[in-house]
Amino acid sequence: MFWLAINSWSGGQFVQLMIIAIWPSYARLPNAVPASQGATTSDFLSFFIFWVIQLPFIFIHPSKLKLVFNIKAAVVPVVAIGTLIWAVKIAGPQAGPILRASRNRAPAGKLRFIAFCTSATAVQGTWATLSLNIGDFSRYCRSPRSNWIQIFAFPLINTTVSLCAAISATCAYAVYNEDLYQPYDILAKWNTSPGGRAAMFLGSLAWALSNVTNNITANSISAANDLCSLAPKHVNIKRGQLVAVTVGVWAFVPWKILASAENFLAFMSSYSIVLAPIAMLMVIDFYVVKKKKFNIYEMYKPFGIYRYTKGWNWRAYVALACTVAPNMPGMVHAIDPTTEIGNIKYVYMVSNLVAYAIVIPVYLLLNKIWPAPETIVDEPVHDIIDDKDEFDSHSDISPAQSGFLDEKAV
Structure with missing residues (x-):
């Protein structure tokens, strides 16, 4: 938005x-x-x-x-x-x-x-x-x-x-x-x-x-x-x-954000400390943890194999928290330069690189120690169709409303 x-x-x-x-x-x-x-x-x-x-x-x-x-x-x-x-x-x-x-x-x-x-x-x-x-x-x-x-x-x-x-x-x-x-x-x-x-x-x-x-x-x-x-x-x-x-x-009061180039750059840098590691988490999970093998049908089941722990993949959240924490002081300083934080402000200037360096090993280590074996499939499943109407990817309705999901379960 x-x-x-x-x-x-x-x-x-x-x-x-x-x-x-x-x-x-x-x-x-x-x-x-x-x-x-x-x-x-x-x-x-x-x-x-x-x-x-x-x-x-x-x-x-x-x-x-x-x-x-x-x-x-x-x-x-x-x-x-x-x-x-x-x-x-x-x-x-x-x-x-x-x-x-x-x-x-x-x-x-x-x-x-x-x-x-x-x-x-x-x-x-x-x-x-x-x-x-x-x-x-x-x-x-x-x-x-x-x-x-x-x-x-x-x-x-x-x-x-x-x-x-x-x-x-x-x-x-x-x-x-x-x-x-x-x-x-x-x-x-x-x-x-x-x-x-x-x-x-x-x-x-x-x-x-x-x-x-x-x-x-x-x-x-x-x-x-x-x-x-x-x-x-x-x-x-x-x-x-x-x-x-x-x-x-x-x-989002965009007139405030665009008031100056400094405000714009500060805002773009600040939200990337969260979005960049999330993007990397998705990449690592897809290519390394799951090895590009997913059961697409299970993704649309509320209690399927990708439910993890009550609907939360806590490993990803822990890795994300470990990544965001070192960059938080720098973000505060970028928004309010009068806040003195010492040399840690330089970490924020390369926040994305810091994020990648932390989130990758932390997420892989957590999956190694506490794996989620139910989410690992031997072969990818892409084309299974439910007994109800197939969900159209070009449709303007959500999967639950299309009948692709069991709405009672939702």
Whole structure:
């Protein structure tokens, strides 16, 4: 839900730019929001408009939005590259020197290592989320092999976009002396002429479309699946998405998180201390402990072989606690730099590496000493069908509601 909220607020900023491009007076809308919120009336109104536009899409199955995804895939790279070209052009002769100067101004020695580790941890935080919920939407692929291309596509696309953003922001800083680290910050600088406003409108439209598609596929469906697992008798995919889009988007106060680049990086690094080890636990359990052999049918049985101890795999929770504990002081310091914790703050700067180094041996050791033999199967079972109707992976209902599970047992 965090990324659902962040993307929705960003989408609202793009809506604001589109409205300003048509009616410039919208930028001067009287503000009635307290300064402590870090946002204005026009910000919240635009946020609400984007939310209203986005809401109907959750009632459309992702498989029926292929045209929208294709349009987004075509126009967003054009806008990103166009923004890069614009930034280099306005920097003019300064472009080369400013890029070289930014490299020369990079910290050296210990400070460089700290800056690298902090940035790498923040970036890994975004991937930790995706690594956990990618199965929620990759299940719509035609075959399991369709996923393998993402190994190359995701790093290539994200690296390219990050490079365009870094160069654009650096060149824009040379002209405006501002840190423009968000696409809408740069697009707002195009509001200088009729042609510039037209470009601002089209660019904002492309980014807003991108935010809608990302929210529907990667964010709202993932949140909905989690809610379905918590209450399968009462929540289906659509209801879960509705809860995520209505409650989650507003509850995360994204305008506070995006108030500055420092806040954003601190938040991304903080939640990754939990998500990264969870992702690694899933990998180790699948490849090492279970050796890629699962009985899928048993996963949908409330009292099946994967129930562990009253529904809890305590080994995973112990390993997770051992991993999170060393990083907690660093997280507190990152959120409140006035809190002095000594040199342990450096552990947090490589929190993901620390997490992997702890969670892997601890989880394997616990499974060695206290194994769960009932969860180990000789051969994988993927295709057993219940006497009731087979659960459709493209359906919008939860397994319990489909009849795949025995609801009385649930």
